Amino acid sequence: MNSTALVLASRWASAANRRREGLRAAHTQDAAALTDLLHTYMRLKSSRGGRISDLTLAHYAESVRRFLTFTGPPEAPTQALNQLSNEVFELWLLHLQTEGLSAASVKRHLYGVRNLMKALVWARVLDHDPSAGVRPPGDTTPAHARKRAIETGAYAALLQLPDALHPSSPTRATRDRLLLLLGGSVGLRAAEIVGLNLGDADLTTASLHVRGKGGKERRIPLTAGVKAAVQAWLLCRVSVATTTAPDAPLLVSLTPRNLGGRLTTKGGRDIAASYYKALGLPTDMWGLHTLRRTAGTHLYRATRDLHVVADVLGHASVNTSAIYAKMDTEVRREAMEAMEALREKPKS
Secondary structure (H helix, E strand, O other): OOHHHHHHOOOOOOHHHHHHHHHHHHHHOOHHHHHHHHHHHHHHHOOOHHHOOHHHHHHHHHHHHHHHHHHOOOOOOOOOHHHOOHHHHHHHHHHHHHOOOOHHHHHHHHHHHHHHHHHHHHOOOOOOOOOOOOOOOOOOOOHHHHOOOOOHHHHHHHHHHHHHHOOOOHHHHHHHHHHHHHHHOOOOOHHHHHHOEHHHEEOOOOEEEEEOHHHOEEEEEOOHHHHHHHHHHHHHHOOOOOOOOOOOEOOEOOOHHHOOOEOOHHHHHHHHHHHHHHHOOOHHHOOOHHHHHHHHHHHHHHHOOHHHHHHHHOOOOHHHHHHHHHHOHHHHHHHHHHHHHHHHOOOO
16 A cells, blocks of 8 residues: 555545544543644645655654653643744754754754644644744854765775775675776765666666656766676675565665665665774764765766756755755865966966
8 A cells, every 4th residue: 555545545645533532632641643634744744745754753753752751741741732932843843952862953944843733733732833933043164064074095995894894795895896986986875776677786887876866866887897887786795685586675784683675875885884983984974864965066076067066966956955065175275386386377
């Protein structure tokens, strides 16, 4: 059953059910029921609708859990959901900051809970969104300074680590190296990496079909190096996953519990983190998105063309890609050295 059918068959399908179940969930602060209401609302009413990613829904579920923990235990909450004010949300945001969360994380949590409030309005549990007008904290650090990429030499060393750390497990080493390449050389997002199917890799045309954010699709050419890594992995893959249907996962898990099954985003993050740690990267760079930033930065350095970067990475606008130009410290260094050379050039 697809997600649309699940929504229509849910307890939130009719207005009467929504209000009754919503009132009960809000009164008891039932995290599971409120999360279910939020997910249903997002699939039906958000601008992205059925295209909203499972990762976004999981993030919003985490935000709901955090907020309910803040408002108090279900049996004796300090703040009832039908009596919330702007100040409650402002205090919660301050609480999240004192816990050490970044401004970006606090902002994400606010958006998650704000969508819950909108869902409760939709269910006629609330007559207005009490979080409206509450603004997340600003981040004084520029985005390009917060989001770092791996330098060229370190990235080359990173790609050598799978073979170096797992000499007796070529299957693992080959899979892990391909994962690092798909992020760091092809520039795929975490969900795009684990969402790849066997049929998406076309070795005849040396291209990759990618289902991206918001349901958008793109085709990316494969370099000779990435194509060779795909071929090497396909030879190893048969030892752990016999299914070769076009819709079978390209990257698979090697853990006993999910051997041969699709690799999860968490699994991908854990794999990358193990190599980041071995390379000595700081923990704030351990996400899979570091690889995508690395690809964007290196691609801009090689081309100086934001349109190419936007096309490969699947950005709707070159404005989004502009951050990679700012992140590339080598570009700024070259510009300043050129300026210095110009100043020192003797006049004829």
